[in-house]
Amino acid sequence: MKNIEIAVIPGDGIGKEVVPFGVKALELAAEIHGGLSFKMQEFPWSCEYYVEHGRMMPENGIDILKNFEAIFLGAVGLPKTVPDHVSLWGLLIAIRREMKQYINLRPVKQMRGVRSPLADPKGFDILVVRENAEGEYSPIGGRMIAGNDEIVVQNAVFTRSGTERAIRFAFEAAGKRDRKFVTSATKSNGIIHSMPFWDEVFGQVGREFPEIQQTSTHIDALSAFFVTKPQTLDVVVASNLFGDILTDLGAGIMGSIGIAPSANINPDRKYPSMFEPVHGSAPDIYGKGIANPVGQMWTAKMMLDFFGFEDVGQLLLDSIEDTMEAGIITPDLGGKASTTEVGEAILTKFKERGRR
Ligand code: NAD
Ligand code: IPM
Ligand code: MN
Numbered sequence: 001m002k003n004i005e006i007a008v009i010p011g012d013g014i015g016k017e018v019v020p021f022g023v024k025a026l027e028l029a030a031e032i033h034g035g036l037s038f039k040m041q042e043f044p045w046s047c048e049y050y051v052e053h054g055r056m057m058p059e060n061g062i063d064i065l066k067n068f069e070a071i072f073l074g075a076v077g078l079p080k081t082v083p084d085h086v087s088l089w090g091l092l093i094a095i096r097r098e099m100k101q102y103i104n105l106r107p108v109k110q111m112r113g114v115r116s117p118l119a120d121p122k123g124f125d126i127l128v129v130r131e132n133a134e135g136e137y138s139p140i141g142g143r144m145i146a147g148n149d150e151i152v153v154q155n156a157v158f159t160r161s162g163t164e165r166a167i168r169f170a171f172e173a174a175g176k177r178d179r180k181f182v183t184s185a186t187k188s189n190g191i192i193h194s195m196p197f198w199d200e201v202f203g204q205v206g207r208e209f210p211e212i213q214q215t216s217t218h219i220d221a222l223s224a225f226f227v228t229k230p231q232t233l234d235v236v237v238a239s240n241l242f243g244d245i246l247t248d249l250g251a252g253i254m255g256s257i258g259i260a261p262s263a264n265i266n267p268d269r270k271y272p273s274m275f276e277p278v279h280g281s282a283p284d285i286y287g288k289g290i291a292n293p294v295g296q297m298w299t300a301k302m303m304l305d306f307f308g309f310e311d312v313g314q315l316l317l318d319s320i321e322d323t324m325e326a327g328i329i330t331p332d333l334g335g336k337a338s339t340t341e342v343g344e345a346i347l348t349k350f351k352e353r354g355r356r
Helices: 017-035 047-053 061-065 084-098 160-175 192-206 219-228 240-254 294-306 309-323 339-355
Strands: 001-012 036-040 070-075 102-107 123-131 142-145 147-152 180-186 211-220 236-238 261-267 274-276
Touching: 001 017, 017 036, 017 070, 017 294, 017 309, 017 339, 047 084, 047 236, 070 084, 070 294, 084 211, 102 160, 102 240, 123 160, 123 240, 147 219, 160 180, 160 192, 180 192, 180 219, 180 240, 192 211, 219 240, 219 294, 236 240, 261 294, 274 294, 294 339, 309 339
Parallel strands: 001 036, 001 070, 070 274, 123 236, 180 211, 180 236
Antiparallel strands: 102 123, 102 261, 142 147, 261 274
């Protein structure tokens, strides 16, 4: 029997509405598998917590989380209550950094039962490997007065070790896939100092993987290819900011931001990895009961995969697709169902598939 201890942080906004269905999916996965159990503990860390305590999590929050094997998170941010740079640096980004979650895995896949906005999606299946610990997301810089002007500076930071490990992870991931093809998102034609360096590291690491087809594409053109010919892509490796933007574009071609999953991985497994959907707290729909729970539930599947329970994870993903194919979908996908109706329908299918 494998027991996994998970810290659950619903966070803000619709995070609180969709996390319960992710949790139920995990509990059901354990029941179906039989040799797996979860011990979950929930933490109220969020913008509301900030209003009460003046911080997003307790001072020893990171130490508390280190006692768990994984973190299951909804979303962070309520910009009308707490400025985003405060809430995000205080919780989400703090966890990614302190837990050395330097890889962010984000699948972009045409799903059964979802109408992609692309005219001819032809079954695209991309895995974006996003560098998750450095790059453009750097704390170095600030706002200052210069003469009569005001300037803001932020230094992007790319270390050789940080760049290498992200790119190497992408090649290894491609080695486990059918098409074995890595595309590096770059911008070395621009005047961005970091990207010729990124290309150089991509070339060096790439030589260790002669069996993997490899190419570099400028991020601007690559964005267009996500829309015009996503079927030609397999694994895409990108810096932190490029990967962030590409994966919301990816969610868009899948059909909705509400269905895209993500995993912040510490591949060394020295620290807990964190599983959260790509989307945020969606304050515009929070409280209406219409948030799509699919992103959070697919994220639960990524957690199952990470711990080696791919079989039951696949049953969960199949159940998600069955439900969408049956037309039980939330308004973001053009349907009329509520969060609860979709979540419960997926759990029912999952139970059925688990019995077979
Ligand atoms: P968002 O992803 O929250 O919302 C973008 C749009 O997508 C909105 O119209 C929203 O209604 C819709 N949407 C998102 N998730 C949905 C779902 N599950 N079902 C149906 N519709 C969904 O992005 P935003 O509006 O730019 O940001 C809102 C807040 O969330 C900000 O504070 C932002 O910083 C934060 N945020 C947090 C994370 C995270 O915690 N990982 C990610 C992105 C944004
Ligand atoms: C994401 C989010 C975060 C990011 C924000 C909220 C800091 O957009 O997880 O994609 O940019 O990494
Ligand atoms: Mn994002």
